[in-house]
Amino acid sequence: MIGKISGRIEYRTTDHVLIDVRGVGYLVYCSERTLAALPGAGQVAALYTDLLVREDVLQLFGFQTLVEKEWHRLLTSVQGVGAKASLAILGTLGPDGVSRAIALGDWNAVKAAKGVGPKIAQRVVLDLKDKAPSVMAMGGTMAQAQGESAADFDVIEPVSPASAPMTPPNASAQAEAMSALANLGYAPGDAAGAVAQAAGEQEGADTPTLIRAALKLLAPKG
Numbered sequence: 001m002i003g004k005i006s007g008r009i010e011y012r013t014t015d016h017v018l019i020d021v022r023g024v025g026y027l028v029y030c031s032e033r034t035l036a037a038l039p040g041a042g043q044v045a046a047l048y049t050d051l052l053v054r055e056d057v058l059q060l061f062g063f064q065t066l067v068e069k070e071w072h073r074l075l076t077s078v079q080g081v082g083a084k085a086s087l088a089i090l091g092t093l094g095p096d097g098v099s100r101a102i103a104l105g106d107w108n109a110v111k112a113a114k115g116v117g118p119k120i121a122q123r124v125v126l127d128l129k130d131k132a133p134s135v136m137a138m139g140g141t142m143a144q145a146q147g148e149s150a151a152d153f154d155v156i157e158p159v160s161p162a163s164a165p166m167t168p169p170n171a172s173a174q175a176e177a178m179s180a181l182a183n184l185g186y187a188p189g190d191a192a193g194a195v196a197q198a199a200g201e202q203e204g205a206d207t208p209t210l211i212r213a214a215l216k217l218l219a220p221k222g
Helices: 032-037 066-075 083-105 107-110 119-134 171-183 187-201 207-218
Strands: 004-012 014-021 024-029 044-054 057-062
Touching: 004 024, 004 187, 014 044, 024 057, 024 107, 024 187, 032 083, 044 066, 057 066, 057 083, 066 083, 066 119, 083 107, 083 119, 107 119, 119 187, 171 187, 187 207
Parallel strands: none
Antiparallel strands: 004 014, 004 044, 014 024, 044 057
16 A cells, blocks of 8 residues: 655646656646645655555545545545545545535535535535544644654655645644543534534634634533
């Protein structure tokens, strides 16, 4: 299994990029959002990857963060959702948007992705709703989880800050808020939905702000 690619970008198209790793070129398919975030040809980039193995094809798919990769894995586990549809959803919403849409049961947001109809969008929300909290709690990148910078990995040359995987600004705050709510006895699904809604209404909010906003949303009405 190829889990990570680090190398020099040779060229890019509308749906994939060719990355040269020590003289070997890898075609890596990415969402529009991920492609737009990569540096230009000749520069160094690093992507987490997922390898699709079928009788007639071997395809690599690339992601900026482990959260994005995990959502791709879960999205493609839903009946009727292939790699193309998964990348369309991630490209339209981003991993944070996917987390929020599924946690809130907002299948209309999922339907906004190109080629995804209402039935598939509803199935995605229903099948993955219980899994949203664990993915939202992941946050960050492999390097951050290990307390390292992207440049600390042994690659062909250091990865520049512009090409390093980016982390959503309040991903860790959302994870911490959900953990706090879970400690207060709230169900993971309820906590995830409240935190997702709070994060959507207050972009970039810190952990205490998210916890307060989520508690207000979870408070009994009437």
